[in-house]
Amino acid sequence: xxxxxxxxxxxxxxxxxxxxxxxxxxxxxxxxxxxxxxxxxxxxxxxxxxxxxxxxxxxxxxxxxxxxxxxxxxxxx
Amino acid sequence: xxxxxxxxxxxxxxxxxxxxxxxxxxxxxxxxxxxxxxxxxxxxxxxxxxxxxxxxxxxxxxxxxxxxxxxxxxxxxxxxxxxxxxxxxxxxxxxxxxxxxxxxxxxxxxxxxxxxxxxxxxxxxxxxxxxxxxxxxxxxxxxxxxxxxxxxxxxxxxxxxxxxxxxxxxxxxxxxxxxxxxxxxxxxxxxxxxxxxxxxxxxxxxxxxxxxxxxxxxxxxxxxxxxxxxxxxxxxxxxxxxxxxxxxxxxxxxxxxxxxxxxxxxxxxxxxxxxxxxxxxxxxxxxxxxxxxxxxxxxxxxxxxxxxxxxxxxxxxxxxxxxxxxxxxxxxxxxxxxxxxxxxxxxxxxxxxxxxxxxxxxxxxxxxxxxxxxxxxxxxxxxxxxxxxxxxxxxxxxxxxxxxxxxxxxxxxxxxxxxxxxxxxxxxxxxxxxxxxxxxxxxxxxxxxxxxxxxxxxxxxxxxxxxxxxxxxxxxxxxxxxxxxxxxxxxxxxxxxxxxxxxxxxxxxxxxxxxxxxxxxxxxxxxxxxxxxxxxxxxxxxxxxxxxxxxxxxxxxxxxxxxxxxxxxxxxxxxxxxxxxxxxxxxxxxxxxxxxxxxxxxxxxxxxxxxxxxxxxxxxxxxxxxxxxxxxxxxxxxxxxxxxxxxxxxxxxxxxxxxxxxxxxxxxxxxxxxxxxxxxxxxxxxxxxxxxxxxxxxxxxxxxxxxxxxxxxxxxxxxxxxxxxxxxxxxxxxxxxxxxxxxxxxxxxxxxxxxxxxxxxxxxxxxxxxxxxxxxxxxxxxxxxxxxxxxx
Numbered sequence: 065x066x067x068x069x070x071x072x073x074x075x076x077x078x079x080x081x082x083x084x085x086x087x088x089x090x091x092x093x094x095x096x097x098x099x100x101x102x103x104x105x106x107x108x109x110x111x112x113x114x115x116x117x118x119x120x121x122x123x124x125x126x127x128x129x130x131x132x133x134x135x136x137x138x139x140x141x
Numbered sequence: 142x143x144x145x146x147x148x149x150x151x152x153x154x155x156x157x158x159x160x161x162x163x164x165x166x167x168x169x170x171x172x173x174x175x176x177x178x179x180x181x182x183x184x185x186x187x188x189x190x191x192x193x194x195x196x197x198x199x200x201x202x203x204x205x206x207x208x209x210x211x212x213x214x215x216x217x218x219x220x221x222x223x224x225x226x227x228x229x230x231x232x233x234x235x236x237x238x239x240x241x242x243x244x245x246x247x248x249x250x251x252x253x254x255x256x257x258x259x260x261x262x263x264x265x266x267x268x269x270x271x272x273x274x275x276x277x278x279x280x281x282x283x284x285x286x287x288x289x290x291x292x293x294x295x296x297x298x299x300x301x302x303x304x305x306x307x308x309x310x311x312x313x314x315x316x317x318x319x320x321x322x323x324x325x326x327x328x329x330x331x332x333x334x335x336x337x338x339x340x341x342x343x344x345x346x347x348x349x350x351x352x353x354x355x356x357x358x359x360x361x362x363x364x365x366x367x368x369x370x371x372x373x374x375x376x377x378x379x380x381x382x383x384x385x386x387x388x389x390x391x392x393x394x395x396x397x398x399x400x401x402x403x404x405x406x407x408x409x410x411x412x413x414x415x416x417x418x419x420x421x422x423x424x425x426x427x428x429x430x431x432x433x434x435x436x437x438x439x440x441x442x443x444x445x446x447x448x449x450x451x452x453x454x455x456x457x458x459x460x461x462x463x464x465x466x467x468x469x470x471x472x473x474x475x476x477x478x479x480x481x482x483x484x485x486x487x488x489x490x491x492x493x494x495x496x497x498x499x500x501x502x503x504x505x506x507x508x509x510x511x512x513x514x515x516x517x518x519x520x521x522x523x524x525x526x527x528x529x530x531x532x533x534x535x536x537x538x539x540x541x542x543x544x545x546x547x548x549x550x551x552x553x554x555x556x557x558x559x560x561x562x563x564x565x566x567x568x569x570x571x572x573x574x575x576x577x578x579x580x581x582x583x584x585x586x587x588x589x590x591x592x593x594x595x596x597x598x599x600x601x602x603x604x605x606x607x608x609x610x611x612x613x614x615x616x617x618x619x620x621x622x623x624x625x626x627x628x629x630x631x632x633x634x635x636x637x638x639x640x641x642x643x644x645x646x647x648x649x650x651x652x653x654x655x656x657x658x659x660x661x662x663x664x665x666x667x668x669x670x671x672x673x674x675x676x677x678x679x680x681x682x683x684x685x686x687x688x689x690x691x692x693x694x695x696x697x698x699x700x701x702x703x704x705x706x707x708x709x710x711x712x713x714x715x716x717x718x719x720x721x722x723x724x725x726x727x728x729x730x731x732x733x734x735x736x737x738x739x740x741x742x743x744x745x746x747x748x749x750x751x752x753x754x755x756x757x758x759x760x761x762x763x764x765x766x767x768x769x770x771x772x773x774x775x776x777x778x779x780x781x782x783x784x785x786x787x788x789x790x791x792x793x794x795x796x797x798x799x800x801x802x803x804x805x806x807x808x809x810x811x812x813x814x815x816x817x818x819x820x821x822x823x824x825x826x827x828x829x830x831x832x833x834x835x836x837x838x839x840x841x842x843x844x845x846x847x848x849x850x851x852x853x854x855x856x857x858x859x860x861x862x863x864x865x866x867x868x869x870x871x872x873x874x875x876x877x878x879x880x881x882x883x884x885x886x887x888x889x890x891x892x893x894x895x896x897x898x899x900x901x902x903x904x905x906x907x908x909x910x911x912x913x914x915x916x917x918x919x920x921x922x923x924x925x926x927x928x929x930x931x932x933x
Contacts, residue, residue, distance in 0.1 A: 082333070085328075085364065086363055086364065089361075089363040093358055109335065109336075110323070110328070110332075110333050110336070110366065111363060113335050113349070113368070114363060114366065114367060114368055117368070118361055119358065131339050131347055134348075135347070135348075
């Protein structure tokens with residue numbers, strides 16, 4: 065389904081494609097307290113992952129994909 | 142698909158694989174450092190090995206496996222590819238091809254093959270420069286990753302390895318670590334490095350990092366990839382490399398076993414590592430037992446057919462081999478004692494009785510872990526990796542979505558061809574029927590309807606024939622492929638430096654034409670190598686490049702295929718040819734001197750001609766170019782030779798595209814009908830008796846200012862009656878081409894032309910000269926087709 069931009073966070077759902085990366089990047093940069101919800105995310109493209117790693121938004125909710133949560137945890141640590 | 146079909150498929154694929162492997166080996170010799178070629182070669186050999194594993198062809202698998210290991214090392218750059226290696230590999234592949242032949246013939250490999258295969262395998266392993274750790278590897282095939290680095294010196298750890306936890310050294314001594322740094326522009330190529338990385342086979346750990354530090358958010362470009370993936374995988378090295386093959390240059394991969402573990406890790410390898418290994422063995426064993434139980438259930442279900450029983454038996458046998466401990470080998474022996482046609486119940490009983498024990502009871506004698514690789518299917522995610530890129534990589538032919546290829550045995554197509562031939566003949570009976578309806582039964586209306594129906598059937602049959610012909614078309618490249626090897630082997634043996642250039646290998650022709658070409662072409666190329674191309678020093682002295690060139694080119698011209706074989710060698714010395722022909726008593730001396738140089742060169746086509754004074758294994762037996770010419774003419778082709786002394790020789794073969802259907806002209810002599818192939822006929826004329834000049838026994842006439850010798854077909858075939866004239870006292874003359882001249886054949890009547898399926902004479906009739914073959918006519922009669930060349 066891609067990304068739903070909500071009031072406090074962006075919800076990344078199902079499969080987030082490479083096209084969504086730029087929109088997400090711009091949106092996250094505008095936020096004072098950037099946050100994303102990855103709980104319904106099945107797969108995200110490497111470009112989107114890169115955006116998340118660059119901006120390091122707060123992650124709301126659980127991350128179901130162990131590899132993804134590991135990847136995000138590593139860089140935040 | 143039952144077992145025989147599977148086996149047929151295996152043979153087919155193995156042959157194809159071997160052919161390609163042979164080709165790649167030769168290609169690599171030209172470009173030994175081309176990683177693309179090496180990868181391709183490795184993949185082919187790997188496939189072949191995997192296929193062997195499906196069946197119990199140990200002797201074959203042993204050789205191929207050794208080859209695979211060697212190539213794996215070459216591919217990783219641990220060994221340099223050299224000629225010895227090429228020789229050993231070619232020899233091994235030759236032997237494998239022999240084994241495939243044997244499998245096709247007998248369905249199995251004779252036990253005697255073991256010795257030779259072990260020998261070849263150890264010859265290959267000897268090239269791994271380290272002493273082979275365990276020569277008969279087939280007994281317990283270890284994984285490739287494990288086999289290769291056995292004696293490899295430990296290489297220092299790259300710094301990036303530190304990103305991984307140091308546990309793997311203890312728990313997964315066989316694992317490989319890799320670092321994948323996608324190029325910055327990769328997103329624009331449709332790649333998803335994250336997906337690729339996380340789908341790595343056997344992934345144990347994945348670390349995501351950056352290649353450089355993140356730039357300021359303000360001027361960052363989210364579409365420039367700055368990710369770096371470091372992973373740990375317990376799949377064999379080759380699988381990991383295969384997984385990343387599209388981005389091979391962005392990948393670094395190292396087997397852990399080749400690395401010196403970082404400080405600390407080395408001291409504690411024992412207990413935990415062993416425990417992990419034990420755990421693995423236990424899992425494997427449990428899986429094997431599960432399969433065992435499934436098989437037993439299958440047997441107990443009742444109503445199992447003999448095929449199922451045989452399959453179960455094979456599966457059980459494989460399982461026992463995989464377990465390979467003492468009890469398993471005992472069970473294997475007792476299984477061998479079961480009768481070949483054992484019933485389902487009996488086998489079920491046996492299986493229940495001999496079920497291998499759980500690990501708990503055999504813990505003190507840990508069984509060998511078998512290769513998790515080849516005999517088992519590839520990991521499932523292998524198939525998921527970006528299919529688009531795969532297709533581009535492997536060529537459109539392999540991509541199921543674009544191009545579906547059906548592999549069919551040749552004999553099936555041959556059968557189709559025979560059937561359509563009969564169809565054509567049967568169809569040709571309809572006009573006779575129409576004629577009979579009209580003349581015999583006075584049913585003109587019916588006759589017309591039959592003719593109308595005939596037209597429809599005729600059209601369909603022609604289309605069908607055309608379609609089948611298309612199926613039978615094969616690119617000439619299939620036989621050109623063999624030349625590379627031939628040229629390589631012979632030129633090395635003779636100490637010559639020869640380059641083979643092949644052009645137009647995509648040109649297509651009928652399968653039979655192509656196949657009957659193989660031998661003549663090999664002969665011609667051998668001649669070029671042996672007599673044509675000179676030794677390098679002679680060439681340099683003559684002002685030519687030291688490397689000789691043989692150029693084989695094929696192209697299509699209207700309904701014929703032209704194949705030219707050029708060499709830039711010494712050419713043919715007409716004087717020497719004349720002299721040799723006289724020496725061998727092939728032509729009288731006075732005649733030899735009157736021949737022009739071009740004509741003299743053609744003497745090499747005479748049977749029994751040879752210029753070589755000694756008989757070598759290459760030439761000198763006097764069965765040379767005449768065999769070539771006979772073979773080519775048998776398929777209605779022709780050979781032309783031109784040679785410039787000192788410059789080179791050119792042979793030009795002209796062949797029909799297809800030889801399934803022959804157009805013949807039907808003639809009559811002494812009340813009998815004969816066919817004459819249309820492509821040999823120059824014209825049909827009626828010649829008045831007054832225009833025939835008699836000179837002793839010979840008769841000639843002048844046609845369009847040229848003297849044409851006349852022969853009566855009746856005399857040539859020893860028919861009783863003389864040729865008959867029509868009421869204007871004219872003879873019917875069929876002018877045919879015989880070699881370079883035209884000859885007139887006196888016949889009684891012309892009957893028009895017909896398309897026929899020419900069947901060559903077989904059995905006792907095969908020795909009959911003067912006839913090209915026979916054909917069945919629509920009215921059921923047999924037409925003898927003349928071969929004027931042999932007749933005159």
